[in-house]
Amino acid sequence: MGLSLVEKLWARHCVADLGDGTDLLYIDRVLLHERTGSMALKGLKEQGRAVRHPDRAFVCMDHIVDTLPGRSDTTIMPGGTAFIQETRAAAAEAGIRVFDIGDDRQGIVHVVSPEQGIALPGATLVCPDSHTCTQGGLGALAWGIGSTEAAHALATQTLVVKRPKTMRVRFDGALPPGVGAKDMILHLIAAHGAGGGAGYAIEFTGSAVSALSVEARMTLCNMAVEFAAWTGLVAPDAKTIDWVKGRPFAPKGDLWDEAVADWRGLVSDADAVFDKEIRIDCADIAPTITWGTSPQHAVPLTGHVPHPDHATDATAAQARRRALDYMGLKAGDALIGLPIDGAFIGSCTNSRLPDLRAAAAVLKGRKVAAGVRAICVPGSMQVKAAAEAEGLHVVFQAAGFEWRESGCSMCFFAGGEHFGKGERVVTSTNRNFENRQGPGTRSHLASPVTVAASAIAGHIADPRSFLGEG
Amino acid sequence: MQKFTRLTGVAAPLFRANVDTDAIIPSREMKKVSKEGLGEGMFADWRYSDVANRVENPEFILNWPCFRKAPILLAGPNFGCGSSREHAVWALQDYGIRCVIAPSFGAIFQGNCVRNGILPLVLPEPSVAALAQAGTPQLLTVDLAAQSVRVPDGTELPFTIAPADKEMLLEGLDAIGVTLKRLPAIRDFEGSYRARNPWLFF
Numbered sequence: 295m296g297l298s299l300v301e302k303l304w305a306r307h308c309v310a311d312l313g314d315g316t317d318l319l320y321i322d323r324v325l326l327h328e329r330t331g332s333m334a335l336k337g338l339k340e341q342g343r344a345v346r347h348p349d350r351a352f353v354c355m356d357h358i359v360d361t362l363p364g365r366s367d368t369t370i371m372p373g374g375t376a377f378i379q380e381t382r383a384a385a386a387e388a389g390i391r392v393f394d395i396g397d398d399r400q401g402i403v404h405v406v407s408p409e410q411g412i413a414l415p416g417a418t419l420v421c422p423d424s425h426t427c428t429q430g431g432l433g434a435l436a437w438g439i440g441s442t443e444a445a446h447a448l449a450t451q452t453l454v455v456k457r458p459k460t461m462r463v464r465f466d467g468a469l470p471p472g473v474g475a476k477d478m479i480l481h482l483i484a485a486h487g488a489g490g491g492a493g494y495a496i497e498f499t500g501s502a503v504s505a506l507s508v509e510a511r512m513t514l515c516n517m518a519v520e521f522a523a524w525t526g527l528v529a530p531d532a533k534t535i536d537w538v539k540g541r542p543f544a545p546k547g548d549l550w551d552e553a554v555a556d557w558r559g560l561v562s563d564a565d566a567v568f569d570k571e572i573r574i575d576c577a578d579i580a581p582t583i584t585w586g587t588s589p590q591h592a593v594p595l596t597g598h599v600p601h602p603d604h605a606t607d608a609t610a611a612q613a614r615r616r617a618l619d620y621m622g623l624k625a626g627d628a629l630i631g632l633p634i635d636g637a638f639i640g641s642c643t644n645s646r647l648p649d650l651r652a653a654a655a656v657l658k659g660r661k662v663a664a665g666v667r668a669i670c671v672p673g674s675m676q677v678k679a680a681a682e683a684e685g686l687h688v689v690f691q692a693a694g695f696e697w698r699e700s701g702c703s704m705c706f707f708a709g710g711e712h713f714g715k716g717e718r719v720v721t722s723t724n725r726n727f728e729n730r731q732g733p734g735t736r737s738h739l740a741s742p743v744t745v746a747a748s749a750i751a752g753h754i755a756d757p758r759s760f761l762g763e764g
Numbered sequence: 765m766q767k768f769t770r771l772t773g774v775a776a777p778l779f780r781a782n783v784d785t786d787a788i789i790p791s792r793e794m795k796k797v798s799k800e801g802l803g804e805g806m807f808a809d810w811r812y813s814d815v816a817n818r819v820e821n822p823e824f825i826l827n828w829p830c831f832r833k834a835p836i837l838l839a840g841p842n843f844g845c846g847s848s849r850e851h852a853v854w855a856l857q858d859y860g861i862r863c864v865i866a867p868s869f870g871a872i873f874q875g876n877c878v879r880n881g882i883l884p885l886v887l888p889e890p891s892v893a894a895l896a897q898a899g900t901p902q903l904l905t906v907d908l909a910a911q912s913v914r915v916p917d918g919t920e921l922p923f924t925i926a927p928a929d930k931e932m933l934l935e936g937l938d939a940i941g942v943t944l945k946r947l948p949a950i951r952d953f954e955g956s957y958r959a960r961n962p963w964l965f966f
Contacts, residue, residue: 439875
């Protein structure tokens with residue numbers, strides 16, 4: 295019987311079988327950020343333990359840093375400066391590289407690590423951040439952990455991990471115009487529930503996944519955690535290898551050739567058996583948007599808010615009622631036409647160059663509707679620089695978007711900037727939880743093109759009517 | 765790490781689906797680089813009608829006098845989904861929660877519980893729902909060694925747990941210390957691994 299890609303990567307990183315389905319896995323890269331990584335470094339220091347391989351650990355300042363121009367260690371978030379400064383000092387003491395404020399490589403850890411060639415196909419990567427699965431888009435085995443586990447990975451270069459079950463999610467057929475990776479993953483979570491991937495490592499395959507850009511594959515894998523999956527990944531192909539080539543920390547010369555020869559074999563065998571398979575025909579996917587407070591509360595953009603009584607069970611029905619109350623909606627309401635107060639493009643889900651290009655194509659020659667606060671936060675300073683080289687910032691700014699420095703920004707509310715109570719926001723982020731983007735803020739998750747179209751219209755709008763015009 | 769062996773206490777029902785770590789500890793409640801004092805911010809958006817001034821919402825279940833000091837939480841499916849922030853577990857621990865009983869957990873949260881001496885106990889959804897809907901405070905006895913929960917009518921509900929997690933909780937193990945005992949094996953592995961994958965090393 296053949297092996298799946300996850301099983302192959304597992305086998306090559308297995309240091310010891312600890313019994314009962316648990317293995318000691320070798321960890322190639324440990325990524326940290328100032329919010330939770332600070333606690334991992336602090337924990338180690340308190341125990342008097344050293345970081346085993348500081349050259350293979352990296353810190354990004356992303357969660358708490360301001361994204362306003364002229365930023366410094368001072369942040370709007372109460373106590374935020376201490377997180378930044380203590381993390382910087384602890385990293386320096388441990389000999390770990392920091393992509394700091396002012397560095398032209400700074401940005402969101404899940405954007406920076408692939409961009410810098412730190413995340414590589416076939417590698418194991420961990421970070422005390424749930425969206426570490428993003429790097430699965432390169433064919434890496436990457437997953438989110440807690441701060442205590444991060445300390446374990448730093449001290450031992452290994453982790454004790456329970457073997458996950460395997461799932462293959464196959465997206466076949468061509469994506470309709472105006473439909474992208476964000477719509478694919480929201481569609482999947484809506485169909486199978488926010489807990490649908492629990493216990494699984496998911497390989498995304500199929501012709502539609504092959505056709506996606508590497509950045510879009512990262513978007514797909516990014517939200518595997520919103521499906522409760524342990525991680526998600528896409529087998530590396532020629533597109534991946536081209537994408538990685540020449541990146542600062544990627545192998546060079548003969549090592550590059552050796553790496554590529556290895557990466558070409560990183561595929562699931564034809565006769566690999568998965569514990570679960572899901573097939574989705576892409577012809578069935580429309581631009582998708584959430585109406586409630588869980589990523590599973592998603593419907594086609596042209597659809598309506600579903601009735602709580604039509605939920606699968608009493609618990610789900612209760613959750614839908616709470617969500618309707620929080621979101622200020624009622625069953626049967628149309629999504630299109632709901633007036634909005636905010637539009638946000640950013641986060642580790644959708645802040646890469648192709649996301650900004652797609653949104654700019656909608657915004658070009660148009661203006662954000664009066665009364666809508668529209669913000670674009672590039673995922674990294676490299677993304678920002680590349681976007682500016684193409685003039686995308688001019689398009690965003692002319693339309694009325696704020697154009698920010700990179701960081702996690704208003705993807706979540708850390709006590710600093712936020713959208714207002716009861717304000718309705720269309721957002722390219724990954725979580726529409728209660729209070730996620732501010733106390734009482736109502737978040738609708740959608741693709742960057744849907745966010746852009748909605749910002750222009752002043753209400754939730756179908757991006758398809760804006761494409762190919764303007 | 766605090767050991768978990770046997771616990772008898774009141775179980776507070778918070779039976780909602782997909783309670784995320786942002787709800788357990790809102791990001792803004794993580795005010796300093798520390799595990800200390802996070803209990804005050806636990807469920808802040810639900811627990812306080814005025815978060816800034818810490819005015820309690822009398823309707824929130826943990827503010828009911830009978831559940832205020834409950835060491836056990838009865839939760840809905842996918843409890844602790846969302847972010848990896850271990851602060852969610854540190855907040856529960858600081859508040860006094862020692863065991864969360866739910867039909868399923870967010871994976872990272874579940875691991876974080878075990879590493880901090882909180883038992884994430886999985887029971888079938890109908891069992892948790894029945895316990896949560898009992899109406900009056902229930903005194904449960906959780907016995908980790910025996911892998912059972914005893915409910916007031918004397919019924920024993922068996923549960924399963926990964927043996928490694930059980931051992932870590934029962935013994936209060938220092939996971940890093942345990943792994944460092946394997947350092948020679950890790951070094952051996954590293955040598956051959958590096959020979960096979962030299963491009964992953966700087």
